[in-house]
Amino acid sequence: MAKKILFLVGDYVEDYEVMVPFQALAALGYQVHAVCPGKKAGEFVRTAVHDFEGDQTYSEKRGHNFTLNYSFDEVNEHEYDALVIPGGRAPEYIRLNPRVLEITRHFFTANKPVAAICHGLQVLAAAGVLNGRRCTAYAAVGPDLPLIGAEYHELPADQAITDGNLVTAPAWPAHPAWLAQFLKVLGAKIEIEPQTEAVPA
Template sequence: MAAKKILMLVGDYVEDYEVMVPFQMLLMVGHTVHAVCPGKKAGDTVRTAIHDFEGDQTYSEKPGHNFGINFDFDAVDPAAYDALVIPGGRAPEYIRLNDRVIEITKHFAAAKKPIAAVCHGQQVLVAADVVAGKTCMAYPAVKPDILRAGGAYHEVNATYSNACTDGNLVTAPAWPAHPEWMKQFLVLLGSKIEA
């Protein structure tokens, strides 16, 4: 397996597990991951939020950890990357307002490079107008956005643990889907995991 260079788009109040776990998993299998945030440089941090499912009508939210940015957002050349990861949480709703975030996302879609988005990360995909004709999963509150953007919505199972691949796009509803979401993304990347 050739190691891939992966870009991860984050912002303050990104979901803790949805940024930390994929970042660490992708590093673990030998890929390079550059986590970037608009307005931040390598060495800066973003705050995270922990979203949990505790029987309420929607997820609960608690303070998470600080997550370290390891590359400068302004130095990103999307052509230098093999794949894109967009974690969820509250960050996607406002980083999608950044024109450069949209430009970067459109590059990956147009080049048909692997894109993995989870939970509310699909808000960035919708804003970049790249879900039309695609089947996606997301946190159920994002379903109307996907449908209005011309995408099809793949229903979420009761444990939020399923994921969906459509061409170069791998999506999932929330962090309980990490095993399936990351497995499908690793397949797109051509990664081989040996015991």
């Protein structure tokens, strides 16, 4: 039976940080549910593209409509094997929802795999689950993390860090490292067959 992974998202979640891992994990055979407080399956959240274009902070552009495939009010966190929290602007407001924090705490209490990226650490911070944990985040979130007892590491945007069941990364350029580390924590065993070129008849 496929492992079930829960995504906690909201309006203006970062486009790449929800689309890429959602599709990649689904392609690998995981059952992936994306939910948003106050929304049901079939509804959508708007995404935002955060880019690094030489300004002092990221730029933001309108992304896609990302369709939710499960209803938030129907979530039973005990049925899921892992949690993913993408970044963008969504974490700053979904962390105000007590149920989001309750769901998040369950995964830490049960020592289940959790992957958070960029501003997704704001949800973990609000849930009070980072005390003593090694983690990274988008640099602008970094100063908040030691204040709640986290061991914050400022990493290049394309790197990730694993601490037990927790995998974190600063931003979407880290997808190869972040997803690879998360898959390892999930216990995935991926075998890639070597590609061979067709020989002309």
